[in-house]
Every structure is written in C-alpha cells, then in structure tokens.
Amino acid sequence: xxxPCECNDCYTGKDCSILLSDCPVNANSGDPLFLEPFWMRxxxxxxxxxxxxxxxxxxxxxxxxxxxxLETVIRKLHSVVGNAVTDNRFxxxxxxxxxxxxxxxxxxxxxxxxxxxxxxxxxxxxYYAMYKEQAEFFDSVHLKFEGDAFVWKNSERxxxxxxxxxxVTSPNxxxxxxxxxxxxxxxxxxxxxxxxYWPYFSPITVPADEELSxxxxxxxxxxxxxxxxxxxxxxxxxxxxxxxxxxxxSMGVSRTTQLHVLQLLNVVVRDGxxxxxxxxxxTLKKRWETLNKVFSRSTRxxxxxxxxxxxxxxxxxxxxxxxxxxxxxxxxxxxxCYEIFKEAKITGRDGKVFGTEESFxxxxxxxxxxxxxxxxxxxxxxxxxxGVEA
Ligand code: PMP
Numbered sequence: 001x002x003x004p005c006e007c008n009d010c011y012t013g014k015d016c017s018i019l020l021s022d023c024p025v026n027a028n029s030g031d032p033l034f035l036e037p038f039w040m041r042x043x044x045x046x047x048x049x050x051x052x053x054x055x056x057x058x059x060x061x062x063x064x065x066x067x068x069x070l071e072t073v074i075r076k077l078h079s080v081v082g083n084a085v086t087d088n089r090f091x092x093x094x095x096x097x098x099x100x101x102x103x104x105x106x107x108x109x110x111x112x113x114x115x116x117x118x119x120x121x122x123x124x125x126x127y128y129a130m131y132k133e134q135a136e137f138f139d140s141v142h143l144k145f146e147g148d149a150f151v152w153k154n155s156e157r158x159x160x161x162x163x164x165x166x167x168v169t170s171p172n173x174x175x176x177x178x179x180x181x182x183x184x185x186x187x188x189x190x191x192x193x194x195x196x197y198w199p200y201f202s203p204i205t206v207p208a209d210e211e212l213s214x215x216x217x218x219x220x221x222x223x224x225x226x227x228x229x230x231x232x233x234x235x236x237x238x239x240x241x242x243x244x245x246x247x248x249x250s251m252g253v254s255r256t257t258q259l260h261v262l263q264l265l266n267v268v269v270r271d272g273x274x275x276x277x278x279x280x281x282x283t284l285k286k287r288w289e290t291l292n293k294v295f296s297r298s299t300r301x302x303x304x305x306x307x308x309x310x311x312x313x314x315x316x317x318x319x320x321x322x323x324x325x326x327x328x329x330x331x332x333x334x335x336x337c338y339e340i341f342k343e344a345k346i347t348g349r350d351g352k353v354f355g356t357e358e359s360f361x362x363x364x365x366x367x368x369x370x371x372x373x374x375x376x377x378x379x380x381x382x383x384x385x386x387g388v389e390a
Contacts, residue, residue, distance in 0.1 A: 024345040025374045027363040034366045035222030038279045048263045055255040065252025073265045080272045082312045083197050084208040089232040090239040093253045097216040097229030107241035108165045108189045109143040119163035120146035124182050126354035128173045149182040164188045171196040174354050174362040175304045176322025195219045200280035203311035203318050221264045228261050284321040287365050294379050300386045302328045325363040337361040344382040
C-alpha cells in the first residue's frame, strides 16, 4: 500500500496537484523561469554532455581561462540583437554578472596614489541593492558606497580629486526604465549594467556603446543557476585589472559552464534570436496585459508608467514589458507597502531595499507561469477587497 502523499503547505489532493487558495505567493526573487517552456522545447539541441575525462584542465588550449568559441557567439548575439557594440572591446567572463560587478568596481577604484581619498560608488535611486551590499561587504580602503547619484550631483562639491564610480542600470531594476548616467566629468567612471537590455523586457533603442558594460546569462537565456555573465570593456588597463580580479577570486569560470553556455547561445543565435525573443516577449506582454487589467480597477495601488519606444529588434514601436512591477501604495495609511502585500499573502521586495521609500514594493513577473497565475489570483483578492471597502 502506498503511503499517503505528503504535500507541502501550499498543495493538497492525492497527487498534491491542487493549490490551496490562501497559500502565500513568492513574488520576491527574479528567478527567470518564464523561459523554461522555451528550453523544454529545445531539450535535445540545448543539451550538453560532458564525459568524465573531458575538460579536466584549468585552461583551454590557448592557455587562457576563456573559450574562444563562446566569445565569438557572444559577439554574434550582440550583433543579431543590436543591443551592444562589440568592436574594439575586450570580452571578459565571470561567475554571473555579480562577480564582474565586483571586478569592475575593483578595477575602477584602484588609484595611482595610496594617499588619495577612497573612490565613491553611486547609483541613482531606485537602484539594485547588490551595488551597495557588495561595496559594504568588501569594505575596501579604495572604495566607499555613497548612495544617490543625484544628491552627489546637486551637492556642488568643487572636489576634482575624488574618483567617482556611477553604476547605471538600464533598463533599471526595479522600475524597468532606460536610465542614463547622472554624473560626468574627468573624475567620473561609469559601469553600465545591461542585465535587462534584451527584447523581452525593453525596446532595443540603440546599441550600447559604453566604456564598460555588463551582461548576465540569467536574464539572457534564463539560466540563472549556471552563474555566467560577461563584460565588454574598452580600456585595456581596466580589462587587465578585471581579469586579475577574476583570476585571483576563481581562476576563471567553470569550463563545464562555458560549454553549456556555448550550447545555449548557439540555439539562441541559430535563427537570429527569433524564437526565444518572440516567445519571451509574448509571455511578458500577456503577463503585463493581465496585470494592467487587475490594477486598472485600483485607486489604492499604481504601477510604473513608461512611454512606448521604437525597438530596432522588433522593428516597431512597442511597450516596455519590464521584469518587475514597481507598485506604489497611494494611500497615506498604507505607508509600508511591503507589509500591505505581505498581509495579503504576497511576498514582494520592499522599496527600502532599493534605496527609496516604503511606499513602494517590487513584484517579480518573470517567475514560472504557476507563480504568475497565483500572483494574479492573490492580487485580484486584494483589489476586490479595496472595491468593497471603498
Ligand atoms: N544586475 C542586475 C540589475 C540584476 O538584477 C541582477 C540579478 N537579478 C544582476 C546584475 C546579477 O546577475 P547574475 O545572476 O548574472 O549574477
């Protein structure tokens, strides 16, 4: 006799397939499982088999830690999508763009003189929390996290000696808007985080043509767990410093991962990205239509608004379909928006995490279809309660 199935807290029924209606929904992390159905259809062509005796060495035949074939397909990917210029750029790999971010900040904060003040790291609010968290965790004598780039700009300091590093996230996490650098000047260096600059999330308006740009496999193919990212770097000495950081922290990226990524990106570029970008964009477009419908009934909550722009990839004017809903609680009595959603059994990410007010909460829209459907069910309940109360 079979023992009774032990379901987790959210499911019931003989085979644990019935979702309990009041189960809390996770809309917190940006786990990009919305692309899983695409990869299920590509199960064979995307598979990588590695025999036990393959790829045992630290290095490739050319003596480096980087696969030349992978570098070539990354350049091809940017050229078919049109989201970045790769000519006259060094390509560098990291264990996720998380590692590259640390490498870039390290490289740009190294100054010639040990007596100069620490470089200041800034980003405009709302910003991705990792920039602050990494800087504070590494606690380098060469770097201090300073906070909001606008505050620094408006402080009118006549200080031309402090090295300033601004991280520009475009499209931005959390609000999905295309961002530009706030600061400029001879002592300002910029890191462009383009994790979300793919046709799923945003019109591709121009190819990025910056000094230092970072990309993440997590948001390109959805393989967040493979821990792979890459950077495009113009300046040779910055590239060398980043390379040294990667070598001293991990001696390059896993060769097994590089093989897997090569296999995945070959599937992506095979048809000019047509399949995956259409699938991913259609999925998010439908999700945004559903979400907008739910919130259109609400006066209590509002969503970010971004004007459509011409997309060079889809060759038409299109809406933004960001990875996250950036929700504002409009009523003064709902000061802590995260808690309002938490009470309604929706776990988002608190606006405070992004350096802004508690009246905002971020909801992830790129998780699995089940998670999204569940999120919509719970949101409808919250908005209906509002209707009854009003
Ligand atoms: N930058 C931004 C703006 C992100 O949102 C994320 C992850 N969600 C990252 C970088 C890190 O990506 P990775 O998984 O490549 O480390």
